[in-house]
Amino acid sequence: MRTLTLLGATGSIGDSTLDVVARHPERFSVGALAAHRNHGKLLALCRRFRPPLAALADVDAARILSHALAAESIPTRVVGGPEGLVEAATLPGVDTVLAAIVGAVGLPATLAAAHAGKRILLANKEALVIGGALFMDAIAASGATLVPIDSEHNAVFQCLPPTYARKPEASGVRRILLTASGGPFHPRPDVDFATVTPAQACAHPNWSMGRKISVDSATMMNKGLEVIEARWLFGLAPLQIDVVVHRQSIVHSLVEYVDGSVLAQLSNPDMRTPIAQALGAPERVDCGVTPLDLAQIATLTFERPDTERFPCIRLAYEALAADAAAPIALNAANEVAVDAFLNDGARFSDIPRVCEEVLARRTRGAIASLDDAIAVDDDARAIARDVLNIGSPPRTPDPRSSMRATR
Ligand code: NAD
């Protein structure tokens, strides 16, 4: 029996994960469910999965949940605030932590799970993009394990030998190819990025996902973040990571070996496949995904990404080649710009512009601690707001607000 903490239980990955978990009650049990502030949805999940612990980052929402559970005599204990997320991530008796909070705000809890030696199934790519060496060192020091849930990285993971230890040469790996759907706009050169609406940007052709990652897919920053994610997961040099646009989202990524062999993982675009692989490994579990019908799909296409129209991919490679602070700044700038696009009327075309300017103006330097990372993140967010000409969010007494507060 594997006992799971699910960080980001109310989101899209949360839904897919609990769907897989519910199919195998003899294999998986839920130790803790954590989310931001959707107490109504978390209450419904507590009724269904009966976790010992529930955590909401928003303390008011946590209080409401606590009262509602007590009224129904459901014995789930509720914790609130950022500390509650950390408690859920490090809960004794939990062996597996599925990290599916969106954004940098997920880093402290995911890092705590790494320090606690948990088996971490990682969807929250931003945590690894900004955690970088800090995160991987914590994994190595505690003996934690890290299994990627992001479909591309899970595909690479499946195509690497089981003994792979972040040393490509030792396993004869020449490079990996991350596939990208291209989002809604790569095949549409006619689209004017200055007038794209949030609804258009979130209308992904193949995947149903949260709004932030949907916008990232439309700018292709998602692929940029995934290049950085792959660098840390697999110990690759940036030149060993290529991106290829594959519009059907059937081939989820590929590994090329020195003998010319290229291994790929294929499946229908449904996140339950990588989640089930990671949850069940080394065994395989059924997860309700429609079997692949290659004859019906008939055609798989591959093309180079257009990095002129989608400069976010280039920016990610540039950040990776710079100092350790650069990916943190890039991620923070992107989070602010995407949020402004979704909620404050910023233009879609502002997103790469803000990212480029923040990379040019940001703080540089080494990252020796979580506090260093948070300081760079805070600084980059301030520059991004300045570029966008928007005010700061309300200050909370916690100086780590940008990574922890209610956005
Ligand atoms: P989503 O917006 O649907 O859900 C986000 C989850 O994070 C929610 O449960 C929300 O409550 C929680 N959250 C947000 N802010 C929080 C805070 N301050 N404190 C605590 N919890 C907070 O997003 P999603 O699509 O499920 O994506 C989650 C992560 O998985 C992202 O990092 C994304 O890049 C990654 N991912 C998603 C997919 C996908 O298909 N959805 C695929 C690959 C990777």
Ligand code: MG
């Ligand atoms: Mg992905």
